Amino acid sequence: MEDISITPSISNPKRLTNKNNGDEWYNYYAGFSDSFVREILKSLELPKEATILDPWNGSGTTTLNCALAGYNVIGIDLNPVMNIIAKSKFCDANDVFSALKIVKGLRVKCYPKHTLDKSDFLLHWFDFNTASYIRYISKFLQKKCKDISLSTVYSLIFLALFSLVRKYVGKFIASNPTWVKKSKLEDEKVSVNNNKIKSDLLDFINGKLSSTYIDKAATVGTEIFHCASSTNLPLENNSIDAIITSPPYCTRIDYGIATSPELGVLLGNFPKAIDELRRKLTGRTTIDKNEFKVNNVGPTANSILQEILEHDSHASSSYYYKNFAQYFIEIKNSLEQIKRVIKKHGYFVCVVQDSYYKEIYCDLATIFTEIAEANDLIFIHRQDFMSKFSMANINNKAKKYRDKMTANETVLVFQSK
Structure with missing residues (x-):
């Protein structure tokens, strides 16, 4: 792959009801659209033997569309339910x-x-x-x-x-x-x-x-799924050509609860295993008992943490500070892993969304950019899309602190040095 920057053609990553391949297969509320992945793929102009990774694979929009385009794909998710859903899309x-x-x-x-x-x-x-x-x-x-x-x-x-x-x-x-x-x-x-x-x-x-996808495809790349954390990718160094993904947002959404009916089917006879999984997922609402130090998360994340620490609302300096700090640390660790596994001049494309804690603005796109650049990932492109709906804004109490209830979804593109 040549050492060049691109100006990608990017469509709105928002999923459109009944217009997404995955919707008719399994309607998962999180994630981005098929058209977004296909458009990104065209812009990257990867060689056909390329391997594409999604370290927060979810229901598998990246892995499905990239495989249907002929690329080899690897999907990683800590939630075993999501790996099963993503794998099922490859049936004929x-x-x-x-x-x-x-x-x-x-x-x-x-x-x-x-x-x-x-x-x-x-x-x-x-x-x-x-x-x-x-x-x-x-x-x-x-x-x-x-x-x-x-x-x-x-x-x-x-x-x-x-x-x-x-x-x-x-x-x-x-x-x-x-x-x-x-x-x-x-x-x-x-x-x-x-x-x-x-x-x-x-x-x-x-x-x-x-509605099987594989029967309609001319060629299909190989697919591999791992049940693992983005903070410890089970992959070789410099083995990935491109990453297309969307991490859990900094909105304190419990993804373990979100899939609790499915986890009940798969692991319900081991309730402790479900609880342990919930306590490992990025973006979780639970707090680790182990002490952790906030290092190298960038100036924007550090500033937000300081504002939360000094906020006068209940539990800001205890629970909420730790919750945000835990999230930023895991994103930092994940981006370090992404840098480790991606090839020289490989591309990293991610979709993130901003949010608020009370009136404190969490500019997740800038936080990602700062941590990525600290890990020798070169910033290429940023494109923002307004989202009228955000899970974090469903709670009406949020209106007490701010009038703005919309959110920005941002597509970030980086290239490894």
């Missing part, structure tokens, strides 16, 4: 038929009911019989396939199970999809007949026959 018609055959073989009446423990996460929303049947299906599939994210067939079945469970517990999901409530009373819990669950699974999977 034969995989759909194989998945249907497996689901048809599921028992409806004589299945092992002792698989459900009273602490099972699914019991937050479902009555015992419904939760027991869903747990039976999950354990049956995981026994057949030890690593679901390595199999398009089993990923597709889990995608169906994720989708149905999210649909069944819809009354517990608030207007903000990152807020998932739990039932307070036993009679609030959802009850679904076993035959209906199995029938719904078959209908969902059968419906994918007409």
Whole structure:
């Protein structure tokens, strides 16, 4: 790859309802559009043998579109649910038929009911019989396939199970999809007949026959998915040609809660594992018990931290200061990893969004730029798009501190020295 800078053609990264490949596959609220990825790819003019990484892969918009363009892709996400969803998008018609055959073989009446423990996460929303049947299906599939994210067939079945469970517990999901409530009373819990669950699974999977992406593509690059943290990428030094990604924003959104129905399906018989995962995700609302030092996060991040520390609102100098500091440290560590794995003259493209703490402005684009440049990533281009909707602004109490309720989504492009 030549040592040159580009002036990329960039479309608004905002997802458009029903116009995104992923929407018809699995409607995940976070992420960017297919058209954004395709346009960036054209601008980068990468060689066909290039490997493209998304270290915060989510539901896999980057990995899917880059693979369909013929590139080899690597998707990394600490949340195993997201890796399964991203992998499922690589199934073809034969995989759909194989998945249907497996689901048809599921028992409806004589299945092992002792698989459900009273602490099972699914019991937050479902009555015992419904939760027991869903747990039976999950354990049956995981026994057949030890690593679901390595199999398009089993990923597709889990995608169906994720989708149905999210649909069944819809009354517990608030207007903000990152807020998932739990039932307070036993009679609030959802009850679904076993035959209906199995029938719904078959209908969902059968419906994918007409919307598989792989069958329509001329060439498809190889795909690899890792369940790992962006702060410790399981990749060789200088092995990646380009990175296209969007990290969790600095908005104190709990992505573990956001996918709690899906995590309940996958790991609900180990509630401790779900809690541990929540406490590792970037942008989490929980605070690490270990002491941490704020070093090399850049002048803008340091200034924001000082303002939060001195703010007179409740818990600003304790919880909120630590929460923001924790986030900035993990972004710094992640950008150090990105610099380590990207090739000389490789490109790093990311979408970030600004936010506020009370009236304190968090210019995340500038923070990313300062940390990236400190790691020898050369700033090439910045483009801002106004977003009328921000998860952080759903809380009406925010209006007490400021009038502006819109946000800026910013596309940043860097090149490695």
